[in-house]
Amino acid sequence: MKSLIAFLLGTALFALPTTLMAQEKGGIINVATIGEPPTLDPMSSTADLVGIVTQHIFETLYTFDKRWNVTPLLAESLPDISADGKSYTIKLRSGIKFHDNSDMTSEDVVASLTRWTKIASRGKQAAGFIEAIAAVDPATVKITLRQPYAPLTSLLAFNNSAAIVIPSDKQDEPMKDFIGTGPYMLKERKADQYIQLVRFSGYKSRGGDSDGYGGARHQYLDEIRFVPVPDPNTRVEAAVSGQFDYVDSIPVESFDKLKASTASQPIILKxxxxxxxxxxxxxxxxxxxxxxxxxxxxxxxxxxxxxxxxxxxxxxxxxxxxxxxxxxxxxxxxxxxxxxxxxxxxxxxxxxxxxxxxxxxxxxxxxxxxxxxxxxxxxxxxxxxxxxxxxxxxxxxxxxxxxxxxxxxxxxxxxxxxxxxxxxxxxxxxxxxxxxxxxxxxxxxxxxxxxxxxxxxxxxxxxxxxxxxxxxxxxxxxxxxAVSAESNKLEGVDPAPWPYFWNASIKK
The missing domain is CATH 3.10.105.10 (Dipeptide-binding Protein; Domain 3)
Structure with a gap:
């Protein structure tokens, strides 16, 4: 227990919630990223940039809370693990819809995890330990292992080479239809210009408080636009002027300049x-x-x-x-x-x-x-x-x-x-x-x-x-x-290694 507590204290990268005040609904934010993501299929890439964008579109069975504990997302609860460590029974949340308004079932999860073990580097990493992935009933999935494999739930929770859940009839490789269960869905992508995400009206959030990547995911914003800004100096100037609501990956030598800005403020993860x-x-x-x-x-x-x-x-x-x-x-x-x-x-x-x-x-x-x-x-x-x-x-x-x-x-x-x-x-x-x-x-x-x-x-x-x-x-x-920047008009963004904006809002 002592080592576990030390681990949790040592890995708490998330800050406390940025605001306790009621947040307003509506508005559009523009997020400056380091460039154009090579794909919007998070299974097929380990690039952080892919995960930053696509975590708003797609979801996994599990994710991480602010203390880096694995916590349920599309799963109803943590898996029921057999005494020998070889069987993981996973109950799924009910009423989850994809962006095409179809219902998520165990059939979709089995197809998605099978795809993950074939094309994702982290899925391939787990594949050698997996004997079978099967649907027990429409709301239950069972993963049977050849031998105990301690990292399995962490791999299922990670947004990098991610084990996302997509419809069973949308399993193309490469991905053709970008349909997930997330709070925002893809509306338009213009290469080297922007990726436009809009609120998914059929989204079903978990209850309770927001907790890192876990807990409630609020859809305050109407739209999130990710804009590639490859030049770091341009990102700095854009942050200082308040041109963007959030700017990722700021060169550290610009910290003082950003700190003096009246439009934005630096965010540091240490x-x-x-x-x-x-x-x-x-x-x-x-x-x-x-x-x-x-x-x-x-x-x-x-x-x-x-x-x-x-x-x-x-x-x-x-x-x-x-x-x-x-x-x-x-x-x-x-x-x-x-x-x-x-x-x-x-x-x-x-x-x-x-x-x-x-x-x-x-x-x-x-x-x-x-x-x-x-x-x-x-x-x-x-x-x-x-x-x-x-x-x-x-x-x-x-x-x-x-x-x-x-x-x-x-x-x-x-x-x-x-x-x-x-x-x-x-x-x-x-x-x-x-x-x-x-x-x-x-x-x-x-x-x-x-x-x-x-x-x-x-x-x-x-x-x-x-x-x-x-x-x-x-x-x-x-x-x-790491240093990034957020506009003084933006609230609800907690510092995190892969910044997320489902709890973000614009001050009125």
Missing amino acids: PFGYPVFVFNTKEGIAKNIEVRKAIRQALSMEDMLAAAFGNTDFYTLDGDIYPEAYSWHTDAGVEGNYNIAKPEEAGEALKKTGYNGEPLRILTSRQYEFHYKMAQVAAEYLKLAGFAVDMQVVDWATLTQRRADPKLWDIYISHSPFLPEPALIGSLSTSSPGWWDTPARKAAVDAFTSEVDSAKRIELWANVQKAIYDEAPFMKIGDFN
């Missing part, structure tokens, strides 16, 4: 998560583990963080996957493998690998400006080590498409919030871009995910982190705080 360099372990020069270790040996994580975030108000040099406040915190494998910053020694190690001047292709985007700044610093250290660096700067949608092809890159730069369940970390899935798939990974990850005792799982996570450092499928750069 700590938010960590930047990460993901290696292509399937093809190319990074397939060689010794090359990956030479890259890691060359790099100064401290210099990359300083370039990306300016000062330590916004970052912490930390190689542990989870910071000290989290129950998952461990330093296993970190010593001697983090922030080494010895490019000359890395160059000597590189020569022993047989490296022959092949381009090291680093895939990054300026839409997240801190990614690009880290890439610039990394490139200089890697050149000192003898690498021929090919830095490919593309828009975020293109990056998420290219990273799916192992022939096109060696490193891509991304970031992740601190997730409530380590098994949600994308790189632990063999189908996630990077394709880390070794006996050491399987032994560590399978032992961790099949253990249901929470105290033992904390110990087993240390073995997973050690395997990450031993085999270098990715590199954590450090911890960082």
Whole structure:
């Protein structure tokens, strides 16, 4: 219980409700995003941008409350789990309608979860443990496992590579009809201009108070428009002037400028998560583990963080996957493998690998400006080590498409919030871009995910982190705080890693 309490305290990323006053109904808000999402099918993408938009359209059986506990959404209650941990019986809420006004039944849930296990990286991650997904009756679904799998409900709750529920007759791949059960439905999408969502009149909210992503979802707004604004400086100026009601991903060096604005205010999540360099372990020069270790040996994580975030108000040099406040915190494998910053020694190690001047292709985007700044610093250290660096700067949608092809890159730069369940970390899935798939990974990850005792799982996570450092499928750069902005006219938006607007309203 002590470790559980520490975990909950350490992962409470949500602030308290922003307002206790009655909120007005009506109005339209414009949300500036970092770019155009590559898809509106949240099953088929792990991009945060996809989840931010589509969580308003589609819903999952479960979600997370403000303390990162799994809580029911389309399910009536938490699953009834058998004593052997192999059977999950899930009761569904009644009266749930899709945006085409058809009723949601267990048939839709079974079809949707089956699709999820086939096309979603996190669904594929769970698929090896799932023996059957079946309808017990129109309001009940049963998932039977081959062996206990502790992360299952967290995977079902996550909005990234999400296990959304869609009509059984709308299971096309790729998705053709964007019909969900969410509080807002898709009205129009104009590429590179906007995604327009409108209130779904048939929506049935859960009762009670709003609670993080869980609880009641109020539909105060008539419309939500997501507008791609790829240039970070443009997003800053738009926030300062109040051009948008909400602006995502503000460069941290603009915090003081934004704080002085009379139109908007900054929102900070501390700590938010960590930047990460993901290696292509399937093809190319990074397939060689010794090359990956030479890259890691060359790099100064401290210099990359300083370039990306300016000062330590916004970052912490930390190689542990989870910071000290989290129950998952461990330093296993970190010593001697983090922030080494010895490019000359890395160059000597590189020569022993047989490296022959092949381009090291680093895939990054300026839409997240801190990614690009880290890439610039990394490139200089890697050149000192003898690498021929090919830095490919593309828009975020293109990056998420290219990273799916192992022939096109060696490193891509991304970031992740601190997730409530380590098994949600994308790189632990063999189908996630990077394709880390070794006996050491399987032994560590399978032992961790099949253990249901929470105290033992904390110990087993240390073995997973050690395997990450031993085999270098990715590199954590450090911890960082994220900054966004909201208009002074907007209320009801609680800080969250994937901002949501179903409880938002406009001050009259």
